[in-house]
Amino acid sequence: MSTHGIQQGRPNKARQVLQRTKRAPDELVKHIELANLIPPASELPDYNKLNEEVLDTLTSQGTPLDADAWHAQSLGAEIKFLHRHFPPEKFPQFYKYIGPLHSSREREIHDRVRNLFGTRALLDAIAGAQTNKGASPGKEIEIPYQATPMSVALALDGEGKLKVERWPLLNALVGVEANRIRRCSECPRIFWAGRIDKHACNDKCVNRRNVRLWREHYAERYKLQRVRKANAAESTGINSRNKTRRKSK
Ligand SMILES: [Zn+2]
Known part of the structure; x- marks a missing residue:
């Protein structure tokens, strides 16, 4: 008997289950892992508050700051905010991702935190939009405010020409079955449902x-x-x- 014959002889139900099983796209897995470094968007502190606190610290200085002092003050305020909301002993992976807390990396740390908040918020929004059964074509998923600043950017290429850059997460999402991006029913994690009947991470x-x-x-x-x-x-x-x-x- 050929293997082809065996496959054809497979009961319908088993074949259906196989068809419903889909591996997570590699690109997307990375973003899901990032999102899981922090709590769900609904439990996250207001991202704008972070910016406000940094600004407050900078404007409360009596004397003008030079560039180095500016970065050091910004970073200090940011670390204070992060430690308050994400205690290092509870979120070691989070601090590993944002990297060494050095004032020369102030901008990069800020961008990484923003990226985390945006990633979590957008994946939560997608998972939250899947509550009702069946996909309605043309359905819009609103991009949450945490994710809008980096969604698209207008940039210049090497010849000074304008180009549109999309946030890598948006690129990773194109063509992906939305229904497989889910929130675990038992814990706060986002996960990829390889099997369509999987509801826990x-x-x-x-x-x-x-x-x-x-x-x-x-x-x-x-x-x-x-x-x-x-x-x-x-x-x-x-x-x-x-x-x-x-x-x-
Ligand atoms: Zn879980």
């Missing part, structure tokens, strides 16, 4: 979900069954017979 969360659903959906029925059994036992006298049998052992 990893094995641990899948187990947790199964237990929770079992409790929610069957505990009530189990309770009912117990009541019914008790009632039946009462009317047939099974209960008392069981007791005497146990005693004789």
